[in-house]
Amino acid sequence: MTALDTETAFAAELTSPPRPGRTGKRRRPRWGMWIALVILALFAFLPLYWLAVTSVTPNDQAFSYPPRLFPTEITFDHYLKIFRTPAIFRYLENSVIVSVITTLLSVAVSMYMGYAFSKFRFRGRKSLMYFVLSSQMFPQALLLVTLYVVFAQFNLLNTYLALILSFTTFTLPLCVWMLKGFFDALPDDLIEAAKIDGAGPWRTFHSVILPLAAPGLVASGLFAFVRGWNDFMFALTLAGPEKQTLPPGLVNMFITESSTAWPALMAASLVVSVPVSVAFIALQRFLVGGVTAGAVKG
Template sequence: MRSSLANQFGVAVSLIVLVGFAVFPMYWMIKTSLTPLEDVFEFPPRFFSSDWTIDAYSRLMDNATLLNFMKNSLIVSVLSALGSLIVATFAAYSFSKFRFSGRNSLMYLILAGQMIPEVLLLVALYLLFDSLGLIETYAALILSFATFTLPLCIFMLKSYFDNIPDDLLEAGRIDGASNFQIMTQIFLPLARPGLVAVGLFAFIRAWNDFIYALTLGGQTRMTLPPGLVLQFGGEFRSLWPDLMAASFVTALPVMICFMFLQKHFIEGLTAGAVKG
């Protein structure tokens, strides 16, 4: 009995520590965004303050440059997610339901692309996009983000398609449906959780990117992560309340998407973990 209570107590303490580890940075970010600039470095720091202010959020809404960065992030992230989802769907369906020579080798080759550090390709991609006149365009960011998300997106969707019985494919062919009709009308509705997981992963990947958005986007197409640093970071002084306010607003779209799509996201990620 005592051993059981001790185990339960240990599990409860561990969960509390883990939850605190996950929640505390978010709390501190919100607290800092509501703290006047002159009180940010107050020592000892106060966990609760009576003179909180929303001035940082007011300045954020009046910052046209930052709003432009947010618009760029939305455009690039949504289009990157859609592009990755479309290409990954066709590729994963082909790898899962068609049998052709070199199928496994090609799949391993695609997965090997996920092992290449992205920063190693930055110079090569910059020179390529520069020769094509795509520097400081949405196309450069969308193509680079989609390229790096595709290997894992294809692997995730293939695992989900593998769990859908091939009998449905044969039934569709007997009914006279084309391969495209079978995929769009039979398999895609059944694979909705996997599609949500892949789309959300691609969106978050593009939304959070820093180095490619900074290098390929330039001043006109720069997204929020590098934009926040350039706007509020400095060599001698940083506007921490404004930076934290902008960071919180930046994190909101991802948080909201994950809250509403959490069930599908987890189901899509765990597809293929257990074979029926």
């Protein structure tokens, strides 16, 4: 075959239409992937949709059979009832106080522990690290009786301090390991450069390391905040009616021995979930960056 024939055959191959079999394979719709996505979307959003629908359904239609995906009548009386109930605002105030202080305390302690585990080498370091991690292996309900007895001896029951200490106890291990992974991703050259510039360990950590660790701090802080905001068991047991947070407060308010006000409870659940949702949306960029950076060692 001559060079001219080769060029002619190559040009014909470029200008020829694509093969039917290959084109059909590329354009074949991925029905399996779309079906899986639809199932996952229904699994994730159908409970939220049902929560919203029930919150605007009148009481006499909340238990209609068969259940209706689209309500025939809509009412916002349940939401108005929430803002007319002073006890809900007291529970909201308690949740904000406990969650914010738990977040600040957890981040303040875990950032020093995570940095020490990551950048310092000392005797018993690995044993202490695994000891901190092993605390997550025990069910939290097993420690409830012990914490109740300890707080009762120190007269801390029905106080904010009991809730803050118990929440911080369970948020610290994960926050420490999350921040340790993030500090591992930061190169040691930053510390050496700070030493050359004359910065001591304290200034190096606060002026050089912490600004770079902002995504990790936000990620661990969000975890601690959600832990304090959503807890039910410890808030119900360790706090009295005046110090209870939103989860047990709403249950005691809308669920009684004789009946359950499901529409009002659903409306209250949607309202109290707004602060957490807003926090996640506003700090989503830092949350994703902190989790991914803390999961990979550089």
